[in-house]
Amino acid sequence: MSKFIVRIMILPACALFVFSACAVRTPSAGGKASAPVITEYTPNISTQEYEKRYQAVYGKFTEQMAAEGNPADFVVDDGKDLFSKVQGSAGKSCASCHGANGEKLKGVAAMYPKYDPAIKGIDTVALQINRCRKDHMGAPELKYESDPQLALELYVKSLSNGVPIHVSIDGPAKPFYEAGKEYYYKRFGQFNFSCALCHVKYAGHMIRANLLSNNRHHTDHFPTYRLDWSGVGSLQKRFRGCNKNVRQEPLPFQSETYRNLELYLTYQGNGVPIQVPGFRM
Amino acid sequence: MKIGNVGAFSLALVLAALPAVVLAAGNAENGKKIVETKSLGNCVACHVIPNMEFPGDVGPDLVQSMQGFTEKDRGTVWQWVWDARVFDPDTIMPPFGPNKFMTKKDVDDVVEYLYSFKKNK
Numbered sequence: 001m002s003k004f005i006v007r008i009m010i011l012p013a014c015a016l017f018v019f020s021a022c023a024v025r026t027p028s029a030g031g032k033a034s035a036p037v038i039t040e041y042t043p044n045i046s047t048q049e050y051e052k053r054y055q056a057v058y059g060k061f062t063e064q065m066a067a068e069g070n071p072a073d074f075v076v077d078d079g080k081d082l083f084s085k086v087q088g089s090a091g092k093s094c095a096s097c098h099g100a101n102g103e104k105l106k107g108v109a110a111m112y113p114k115y116d117p118a119i120k121g122i123d124t125v126a127l128q129i130n131r132c133r134k135d136h137m138g139a140p141e142l143k144y145e146s147d148p149q150l151a152l153e154l155y156v157k158s159l160s161n162g163v164p165i166h167v168s169i170d171g172p173a174k175p176f177y178e179a180g181k182e183y184y185y186k187r188f189g190q191f192n193f194s195c196a197l198c199h200v201k202y203a204g205h206m207i208r209a210n211l212l213s214n215n216r217h218h219t220d221h222f223p224t225y226r227l228d229w230s231g232v233g234s235l236q237k238r239f240r241g242c243n244k245n246v247r248q249e250p251l252p253f254q255s256e257t258y259r260n261l262e263l264y265l266t267y268q269g270n271g272v273p274i275q276v277p278g279f280r281m
Numbered sequence: 282m283k284i285g286n287v288g289a290f291s292l293a294l295v296l297a298a299l300p301a302v303v304l305a306a307g308n309a310e311n312g313k314k315i316v317e318t319k320s321l322g323n324c325v326a327c328h329v330i331p332n333m334e335f336p337g338d339v340g341p342d343l344v345q346s347m348q349g350f351t352e353k354d355r356g357t358v359w360q361w362v363w364d365a366r367v368f369d370p371d372t373i374m375p376p377f378g379p380n381k382f383m384t385k386k387d388v389d390d391v392v393e394y395l396y397s398f399k400k401n402k
Binding site: 191 | 325335376380
């Protein structure tokens with residue numbers, strides 16, 4: 001059978017398929033608008049195969065960076081200093097409440113992001129640090145992605161190094177998780193891509209010279225040092241980067257959608273130990 | 282979302298439009314430029330293309346794919362490039378026509394270039 005005939009036969013099948021295969025669908029039951037039903041993708045290569053490809057593409061680089069050390073280690077030290085520095089009208093430092101070496105925060109970052117009834121939404125480590133400054137220290141909030149903000153976030157996260165991520169999506173967190181998933185699977189921008197298309201369905205494939213990364217390891221190493229940034233950046237900076245790369249409108253840091261997205265993505269990494277600062281190309 | 286209905290509708294349109302596009306002859310040189318240039322088609326991001334280093338492997342090798350298409354399939358190939366959602370509603374291939382990456386003439390040119398990959402024309 002020629003390829004042309006095969007294609008002609010496939011066409012009517014495609015028409016049927018159109019009704020069943022879209023990643024995001026809105027059920028019209030009862031005529032009421034309701035949350036879209038998202039059929040999650042199955043990656044089209046196995047985790048083992050992905051890891052083999054990662055090793056082939058980045059193996060040399062990861063060895064080299066392990067030997068040379070991570071420049072972001074100095075940023076962790078800056079964060080530690082800031083942690084015990086008294087700031088604000090209450091005359092307190094973070095250490096006043098959380099222990100001189102942050103001992104009361106060990107393992108805590110592994111549970112973030114999480115639902116917080118006080119804001120009726122998702123709290124991230126970055127947001128929480130600023131709320132502590134404002135509410136408990138009487139100190140100004142730190143500008144997201146500024147040096148001191150990243151340093152403090154990095155230090156607080158480093159107190160959970162080695163602790164497996166265990167975020168909860170139960171109870172009141174659930175709708176925010178679903179909203180994060182919806183954004184992750186939404187097609188938009190001129191390319192009509194979604195995050196999930198590249199990072200789930202085609203994870204492990206090469207898009208030109210870039211390996212499409214597997215999202216199970218997207219949140220364990222942020223804030224991370226990144227060669228391309230020649231510096232440290234947050235997970236949400238990476239969201240903005242991917243948005244821009246594929247010509248989608250990036251959102252503001254710590255916007256509700258990005259916090260929901262962070263919850264969705266962090267949950268995908270449940271069980272993976274936190275390892276900050278990461279080091280990436 | 283009503284993607285389903287739109288997909289089926291445009292499928293009908295495409296089938297009606299096929300004979301018209303089959304006849305168009307393009308400029309392979311311009312097609313090559315579109316296929317290889319990052320800011321234009323950038324097909325090499327996902328597909329193997331002749332003489333291009335570090336092609337992606339998200340989509341099929343287009344040199345191989347083209348061996349399976351005959352002259353009669355020009356309309357099908359054209360449609361793949363213009364808007365692949367007609368064949369796979371969940372495709373990763375950007376809708377190059379509807380999302381204004383390319384004009385119809387550009388797609389004619391790309392198809393002309395793709396046909397130059399055929400080994401036994």
